[in-house]
Amino acid sequence: MWSNEVxxxxxxxxxxxxxxCAVNGLFTESDLAESEKLIDELMHSSGRVVRKLRREMAENPPEEVWVQPELSRPAMLSTKLRKSPVFETCQTLAANLFEARAHYLFDHAIYKMPRTTATTPWHQDQAYLGEHVHSPSIHFWIPFQQVSEHNGAMRFATDQPGHLLPHGPAFASNPHLLAVSAPPxxxxxxxxxxxxxxxxxNxxxxxxxxxxxxxxxxAWVIHFGRHPAWHKRVMQLKARWKK
Structure with missing residues (x-):
């Protein structure tokens, strides 16, 4: 467990x-198993709200077959997840990194099915907010198994731009997903x-x-920011007023 200033x-x-930064040993086996079970249940739920928040991320997937399903905001659907040791550990670590309160902004779960070629295109999360919303955030990518290049681990560009790059739709069949025009x-x-x-x-x-x-x-991904979620909306409105 992380606990010291070093x-x-x-x-x-x-x-x-x-x-x-890749950090091992953040969560105990029992704590991780609890969160995995809760997200598994939500991911396989047939409830109306879950159906609206679950979508396919793969390009041209077969009909009625999930290849890379994404569930948005599972922590908003489950009080147990929001109060879980995994969530609380991430929020506490984010607060330590910010040296200030860490506000929950967003979370989602992404499952890559076995023996599939689906990738998550190169992108910056800031692209989904746009160039006018400036709010520093820390994003935790939490796998529920050991990960490497052999099963879809996270990839990070060697040369980080430090600013928002131009993005466009990653796939014609899935315009929601954004990607940079020149992948590293x-x-x-x-x-x-x-x-x-x-x-x-971000x-x-x-x-x-x-x-x-x-x-x-x-994998479960949780975003924490220096500012609460409503700060984003304020910045978006200010940008519109300047036009």
Whole structure:
């Protein structure tokens, strides 16, 4: 478990220098298993709200077959998840990195099915907010199994731009997903043990590879910011008023 100032300084230094940090040993097995079970139940739920929040991220998937399903805001659907040790550990670590309160902004779960070629295109999370919303945030990518290049670990560009790059729709069949027009050729693969997580910022250029393994690659992603979620809306309104 992380607990000392040396760890905080190392994580902060890596994020500032490389745009990300891979940290093992953040969560206990029992805590991770609890969150995995809750998200599994939501991901497979047939409830009306879940059906609206679950969508396919893959390009041209077969009909009625999930390839890379995404469930938005599972923490908003489950009080147990919001109060889980995994969520609380991430929020506490984010607050330590900010040296201020860390506000929940967003979360989603992404499952890559076994023996599939679906990737998550290279992008910056800031692209989904636009150039006028400036709010520093830390994003935790939490796998529910050991991850490497062999099953869809996170990839981080070796050369991080430090500013928002132009983005466009990643796939014609899935216009919601955004991608940079010129993907990087060199990257770091954030290999992690079960119980670890990778951390990156809203401007970090990242993506994931395919999952040719025989098991589902499951990940929960949680965003925490220096400012509460309503701050984004205020900045969007201010940008409109200036036009």
């Amino acid at each position: 760890d905080i300084q190392r994580i902060r230094s890596n994020i500032e220098g490389f745009g990300f 050729t060199d990257f770091h693969s954030a290999n992690l043990q079960r119980g670890g997580a990778s951390l990156h910022t 401007l970090t250029l990242h993506g994931t590879g395919p999952n040719p393994s025989d098991e589902i690659r499951k």
